[in-house]
Amino acid sequence: MSGHIFDKYLRREKLPHMWCPGCGNGIVTQALLRAIEAAGAAQDEVVIVSGVGCSSRANGYLDFCGIHTTHGRPIAFATGVKMASPRLKVIVITGDGDCASIGGNHFIHAARRNIDLTVVVYNNSNYGMTGGQYSPTTPLGSLSKTSPLGNIEPHFDVCSLAGAAGATYVARSSTYHVQALIRQLTAAVRHNGFAVVEAMCDCPTLYGRLNRQGDAAAMLLRWKEICLPREKARSASPEELEGKIVIGEFVNSAERPEYTASYDQLIQQAKAREARA
Amino acid sequence: MNTRYKILTGNEACALGALDAGMSFFAGYPITPATEIAELAAELLPRRGGKYMQMEDELASISAVIGASFAGAKAMTATSGPGFSLMQENLSYGMLAEIPCVVIDVMRQGPCQGVATLPAQGDLMQARWGTHGDHPVIALAPCSVAEAYFETIRAFNLAERFRTPVLVLSDAALAHMSEKVGLPEPGSLTIVNRKRPHSPKDKSFRPYADDGSGIAPLASFGDGYRWYVSGIIHDETGFPATASPEAISDKVKHLLGKIENNRAEIEAWEEYRAEDAELLILAIGLVARSAKAAIDQARLEGKKTGLFRPITLWPFPERRFAELADPCGKTLVCEMNEGQLAGLAAQLSHAKIIPLNQNNGRLITAETILQGIREAY
Numbered sequence: 001m002s003g004h005i006f007d008k009y010l011r012r013e014k015l016p017h018m019w020c021p022g023c024g025n026g027i028v029t030q031a032l033l034r035a036i037e038a039a040g041a042a043q044d045e046v047v048i049v050s051g052v053g054c055s056s057r058a059n060g061y062l063d064f065c066g067i068h069t070t071h072g073r074p075i076a077f078a079t080g081v082k083m084a085s086p087r088l089k090v091i092v093i094t095g096d097g098d099c100a101s102i103g104g105n106h107f108i109h110a111a112r113r114n115i116d117l118t119v120v121v122y123n124n125s126n127y128g129m130t131g132g133q134y135s136p137t138t139p140l141g142s143l144s145k146t147s148p149l150g151n152i153e154p155h156f157d158v159c160s161l162a163g164a165a166g167a168t169y170v171a172r173s174s175t176y177h178v179q180a181l182i183r184q185l186t187a188a189v190r191h192n193g194f195a196v197v198e199a200m201c202d203c204p205t206l207y208g209r210l211n212r213q214g215d216a217a218a219m220l221l222r223w224k225e226i227c228l229p230r231e232k233a234r235s236a237s238p239e240e241l242e243g244k245i246v247i248g249e250f251v252n253s254a255e256r257p258e259y260t261a262s263y264d265q266l267i268q269q270a271k272a273r274e275a276r277a
Numbered sequence: 278m279n280t281r282y283k284i285l286t287g288n289e290a291c292a293l294g295a296l297d298a299g300m301s302f303f304a305g306y307p308i309t310p311a312t313e314i315a316e317l318a319a320e321l322l323p324r325r326g327g328k329y330m331q332m333e334d335e336l337a338s339i340s341a342v343i344g345a346s347f348a349g350a351k352a353m354t355a356t357s358g359p360g361f362s363l364m365q366e367n368l369s370y371g372m373l374a375e376i377p378c379v380v381i382d383v384m385r386q387g388p389c390q391g392v393a394t395l396p397a398q399g400d401l402m403q404a405r406w407g408t409h410g411d412h413p414v415i416a417l418a419p420c421s422v423a424e425a426y427f428e429t430i431r432a433f434n435l436a437e438r439f440r441t442p443v444l445v446l447s448d449a450a451l452a453h454m455s456e457k458v459g460l461p462e463p464g465s466l467t468i469v470n471r472k473r474p475h476s477p478k479d480k481s482f483r484p485y486a487d488d489g490s491g492i493a494p495l496a497s498f499g500d501g502y503r504w505y506v507s508g509i510i511h512d513e514t515g516f517p518a519t520a521s522p523e524a525i526s527d528k529v530k531h532l533l534g535k536i537e538n539n540r541a542e543i544e545a546w547e548e549y550r551a552e553d554a555e556l557l558i559l560a561i562g563l564v565a566r567s568a569k570a571a572i573d574q575a576r577l578e579g580k581k582t583g584l585f586r587p588i589t590l591w592p593f594p595e596r597r598f599a600e601l602a603d604p605c606g607k608t609l610v611c612e613m614n615e616g617q618l619a620g621l622a623a624q625l626s627h628a629k630i631i632p633l634n635q636n637n638g639r640l641i642t643a644e645t646i647l648q649g650i651r652e653a654y
Contacts, residue, residue, distance in 0.1 A: 080344025270323035
């Protein structure tokens with residue numbers, strides 16, 4: 001089964017990929033492919049838009065229409081694609097720096113509009129491609145190439161940010177919790193509105209090494225230890241939540257209108273008014 | 278032909294020109310003195326089934342415009358100096374990925390906030406060199422409201438023809454002044470649409486392969502061609518080709534060459550009483566209109582003066598300028614900046630270059646230019 005999906009959706013001639021051994025990006029990318037298959041999206045109706053960074057390079061291995069855009073702007077490019085052709089299923093592949101730092105403004109405003117985009121945030125807690133600098137999701141106290149004495153900046157919770165800004169599907173999983181990740185990504189691709197899935201992702205070469213989190217396998221197992229399902233987190237004490245990452249589905253709502261659908265209504269109104277005049 | 282006459286402002290003419298050129302998507306961010314273009318797009322686009330979208334900033338505006346063009350829309354944004362600066366990185370994306378779109382820069386007094394409501398010609402070099410790396414640029418500089426309408430249409434046509442972003446340089450005075458414009462029947466306009474591929478919709482499709490014309494056909498997302506492009510230097514497949522020095526060099530040469538090799542099709546200029554001139558004036562936009570009045574007066578005083586006005590500012594019509602300037606021996610360069618064109622003129626011609634710069638938010642008047650002619654002649 002898996003062989004079938006990979007033959008269908010991977011540009012085999014572009015492999016091997018450029019990621020480091022043990023990188024979590026491959027796990028998130030295969031989960032996304034399984035989700036696209038499960039959601040039943042037609043291959044030539046899918047457009048993948050990515051920014052700049054390690055995870056954004058996934059785009060080139062995938063056999064869909066794709067734009068590898070500039071740093072931080074994939075959601076803005078994707079907005080244009082979707083507006084010009086609303087029938088397309090537009091999926092954004094982005095990293096924690098690309099999405100939550102340089103592209104943060106586009107992220108919250110696209111969420112506010114509730115435009116039908118699926119945004120997959122590969123969160124590896126640092127800027128990998130430039131060599132391991134701290135990002136807006138680097139935990140407090142963590143070491144990075146630009147926080148050699150420990151990071152003093154509090155991090156963004158990407159899911160809380162998306163939910164507060166108006167995203168209508170928001171979920172988080174990790175590279176250890178792959179089945180949950182596939183389920184969430186499938187729901188996100190099917191969702192008609194702004195959907196965000198944050199995938200906690202391993203960078204053993206930089207973030208993991210600098211913070212002595214062990215090899216790739218140890219980093220994977222670490223998610224098992226520190227990730228707490230949302231249902232359990234509800235009844236947990238503040239002490240029990242210390243250092244934990246809450247995973248699960250946070251928002252799944254069909255209440256708010258989707259932006260391109262609202263726009264189509266606006267066009268009908270404008271045309272009707274024009275016809276009367 | 279059934280011409281309709283209307284009184285329009287420069288901004289209105291840009292918006293109507295874009296609509297008549299086939300614009301179906303506008304993404305923008307409010308900024309003085311360009312905002313009325315967005316307002317008119319917001320009013321008129323939905324009536325025609327098109328879409329206006331107000332973005333969170335100018336970075337998003339140009340990105341959404343390029344994204345919409347990927348999906349087949351004729352798309353435009355309009356801004357002024359500060360917003361134009363913010364668009365520069367993604368403009369280079371459109372240039373490298375060869376995605377057609379139009380950007381109108383309504384120039385205002387700079388730098389920085391400058392004076393938002395007053396005109397200037399301070400963005401001429403930003404239009405040419407604003408983004409990083411060597412890159413192709415087409416920029417058009419209208420001098421009247423009517424020309425703002427027709428040059429916006431030409432901007433769309435050139436963008437579609439050469440697969441590149443095209444800039445229109447207006448200014449705060451042209452944007453807000455009203456003039457009579459004869460609008461042709463929309464059906465009578467020449468409208469260029471991007472060339473579509475006809476090759477098989479399979480793995481053999483190479484989105485950046487030259488079909489012999491120098492410009493590759495452009496498929497829209499969703500029409501059955503499966504293709505990818507990176508903002509990294511790429512080959513004819515659209516995929517990065519950074520390991521090959523030849524591929525890098527070839528890509529840059531292709532981008533520059535498709536403009537350079539087609540100058541005859543892109544360049545436009547106006548000459549006024551230039552044939553027998555002993556003093557040539559170089560000016561663009563509204564300044565050129567002041568220059569014409571000054572030239573008429575100077576000729577009454579026996580001073581044989583003429584005008585060269587690039588309508589296509591970039592690529593600069595260099596050969597014709599040198600042909601006119603060299604025999605004159607003297608060229609008076611009138612511009613509302615500190616000498617952005619004067620330096621270029623000195624490179625292009627053996628003539629003595631006499632700069633006349635006024636950079637105070639006020640249009641250069643015919644009287645000022647006449648005085649300049651008297652001193653220079």
